[in-house]
Amino acid sequence: MKFFATISFLIFSTTVFSQNKTFRGTILLTDSFSVQNGKVVFPIQSDTLIIDETGVAKINLTEPSNRVFYFLWAGWKSKLFRYETDNCDSAIVEVKIPEKIYYEEFHQKKACPICNDGKYLIPVVYGMPTKKMMRQADKLKIYLAGCIRPGYDIQFYCKKHQFDF
Numbered sequence: 298m299k300f301f302a303t304i305s306f307l308i309f310s311t312t313v314f315s316q317n318k319t320f321r322g323t324i325l326l327t328d329s330f331s332v333q334n335g336k337v338v339f340p341i342q343s344d345t346l347i348i349d350e351t352g353v354a355k356i357n358l359t360e361p362s363n364r365v366f367y368f369l370w371a372g373w374k375s376k377l378f379r380y381e382t383d384n385c386d387s388a389i390v391e392v393k394i395p396e397k398i399y400y401e402e403f404h405q406k407k408a409c410p411i412c413n414d415g416k417y418l419i420p421v422v423y424g425m426p427t428k429k430m431m432r433q434a435d436k437l438k439i440y441l442a443g444c445i446r447p448g449y450d451i452q453f454y455c456k457k458h459q460f461d462f
């Protein structure tokens with residue numbers, strides 16, 4: 298009897314507490330300025346979602362390939378969000394952009410935030426490339442980022458996920 302009571306409680310609690318399967322997030326720039334435009338990138342399936350005029354992105358987590366994503370605004374990235382299940386908090390998440398400290402941790406670990414691995418990483422090189430650098434870039438030994446720095450540090454590029462951070 299106790300066993301059945303436990304089972305029913307488990308079924309009850311999963312239906313009552315696990316109903317939120319849509320992640321809702323809004324971009325907040327570091328100076329607390331909220332923006333309307335921007336997009337959500339799903340690096341696993343190389344897909345993007347344009348945030349509509351409400352300013353709130355709605356991500357359906359029942360689709361497993363939607364469970365890894367980051368927000369992008371004017372070339373600046375948020376941290377990477379990763380959900381193991383389709384269950385998330387119902388409150389609207391204020392997504393901070395750019396997320397410097399989060400990526401500094403991955404610089405130190407020398408690991409891509411998406412694959413959590415350093416196997417596919419190549420260094421990012423700024424400035425006017427020499428011929429040697431162009432050959433290295435062709436062979437995917439380095440990633441040329443051009444002359445304009447994005448305002449924060451980008452050190453690596455993951456060849457597998459086409460992701461710079």
Ligand SMILES: [Zn+2]
Nearest residue numbers: 409412455458
């Ligand atoms: Zn990767």
